[in-house]
Amino acid sequence: MIEPVINSVLTLSGIGLVSGLGLGIAAKKFAVFVDPRVLAIEQVLPSANCGACGFAGCHNFAESVVTGKADVSGCLVGKDAVAQKVAAVMGIEAKTGQFMVARLLCQGDDCKAERKYHYLGIQDCKAASLLAGGDKACAYGCLGLGSCVGVCPVNAISLNGNGLVKVDEAKCIGCKKCTLVCPRKVIQMVPAAQEVTVLCNSVDKGPVVKKNCQIGCIGCALCKKACPVEGAIVVENFLARINPQLCDRCKKCVAKCPTHAII
Amino acid sequence: MLDYVLMVIGAILVNNILLARFLGNCPFIGCSQQIESAIGMGLAVIFVLTLAGALTWLVNAYILLPLGIGYLQTIAFILVIAALVQFVEMVIQKTSPGLYQALGIYLPLITTNCCVLGVALINVNEGYNFLQALIFSASSAAGFAFALFIFAGMRERLAFSAVPKPFQGIPIALITAGLLSLAFFGFAGMIK
Numbered sequence A: 001m002i003e004p005v006i007n008s009v010l011t012l013s014g015i016g017l018v019s020g021l022g023l024g025i026a027a028k029k030f031a032v033f034v035d036p037r038v039l040a041i042e043q044v045l046p047s048a049n050c051g052a053c054g055f056a057g058c059h060n061f062a063e064s065v066v067t068g069k070a071d072v073s074g075c076l077v078g079k080d081a082v083a084q085k086v087a088a089v090m091g092i093e094a095k096t097g098q099f100m101v102a103r104l105l106c107q108g109d110d111c112k113a114e115r116k117y118h119y120l121g122i123q124d125c126k127a128a129s130l131l132a133g134g135d136k137a138c139a140y141g142c143l144g145l146g147s148c149v150g151v152c153p154v155n156a157i158s159l160n161g162n163g164l165v166k167v168d169e170a171k172c173i174g175c176k177k178c179t180l181v182c183p184r185k186v187i188q189m190v191p192a193a194q195e196v197t198v199l200c201n202s203v204d205k206g207p208v209v210k211k212n213c214q215i216g217c218i219g220c221a222l223c224k225k226a227c228p229v230e231g232a233i234v235v236e237n238f239l240a241r242i243n244p245q246l247c248d249r250c251k252k253c254v255a256k257c258p259t260h261a262i263i
Numbered sequence B: 001m002l003d004y005v006l007m008v009i010g011a012i013l014v015n016n017i018l019l020a021r022f023l024g025n026c027p028f029i030g031c032s033q034q035i036e037s038a039i040g041m042g043l044a045v046i047f048v049l050t051l052a053g054a055l056t057w058l059v060n061a062y063i064l065l066p067l068g069i070g071y072l073q074t075i076a077f078i079l080v081i082a083a084l085v086q087f088v089e090m091v092i093q094k095t096s097p098g099l100y101q102a103l104g105i106y107l108p109l110i111t112t113n114c115c116v117l118g119v120a121l122i123n124v125n126e127g128y129n130f131l132q133a134l135i136f137s138a139s140s141a142a143g144f145a146f147a148l149f150i151f152a153g154m155r156e157r158l159a160f161s162a163v164p165k166p167f168q169g170i171p172i173a174l175i176t177a178g179l180l181s182l183a184f185f186g187f188a189g190m191i192k
Helices: A005-027 A038-045 A060-065 A079-089 A124-131 A146-151 A177-181 A205-212 A222-226 A250-258 B002-012 B025-030 B036-065 B068-095 B097-104 B104-108 B115-127 B130-158 B172-186
Strands: A100-104 A155-158 A166-167 A187-192 A233-237 A241-242
Touching: A005 B068, A038 A060, A038 A079, A038 A166, A079 A187, A079 B097, A100 A166, A146 A155, A146 A177, A177 A187, A177 A233, A222 A233, A233 B097, A241 B130, A250 B036, B002 B036, B002 B104, B002 B130, B025 B172, B036 B104, B036 B115, B068 B097, B068 B104, B115 B130
Parallel strands: none
Antiparallel strands: A100 A187, A155 A166, A233 A241
């Protein structure tokens, strides 16, 4: 009576035991040598397997780093912190500060920027920009309806509730999707290490900017005069731009700017 | 000899494992986007199914039947197939990295593929001897690869055609699979 039960239990556990042992032995015997650096790099990577580096996954990226096909700072999600760890595994220096993040080049929120009309249509920047170029009086400023919020894969962009969007640069992975969807091209890629930026995108003449927005760049070039580094600030089309390679972060321009457009 | 020829034709065309027995439909939809990956999957299935068919027949004939516990076929076969696929994966990874890269993700997927288990069970239920079981497994797998290859070719064409919006993607693939199955239905009854 009990015999079939014993038989079946023993047989199944026997098959399981034999295949388990066989697999164990096979794992030893057929072990493939994996470069320990690949495993070490895989440990410091985010393991998101997002593919932003251009490889099939974190494992593939780690392999490519070890074989020299990929740069140690290739992980866009991990940025400088991960790049340094990967570089430490490889025993080399990582170039930092070359990651690009999205930054909103506009500070004209509802308190500071004028509006041409009151927009009540579909809450989408593209739709709004179809209607007489958008409700903002400034033709270059952020419409603040958040088309970029929807396309951001890591939820780094949010509405600030005051007619602008806010980019959390720590979360930004540099995918550029927001810069492509923005009808006004006011959200742009800048080096993450760039501290001082002219947060205005308007190439209107000074008086026009001043009429439309309290905090826009009027192209007065005071910042250029205050800047101790030759050529670090260029004023073109009534808009100042800071060259991140030359900027020494003295922030004299920030103090000098009459409209506080530089931060 | 004629018996074996008929068995091969029967397994590939008449009782096609995918289109007449409806086993292994997950990779049929999942791995048929491109002809290249369909061929990879097809080859992996041929390889694994032939080995698994032989091994499960041996397990059934020399372990399960003598002990009178033939009713444990399903669970024992699952165990054997899973272990076999793992083992094959290790061996290939060591001996032939090129083939390992080519088969890649498909090998582990086959572990849980129902057509492998299905063929192993058919082998036993039909009372095949070892040689018959081996040939039936190999030709069933060839039928799987054949159907997958045809279907992938059709889906590559479908990708460029104007499909009405509600049918785009999986729906039109399922309709195509149904029509392909109907076409293979024309072989039904050719060989009993």
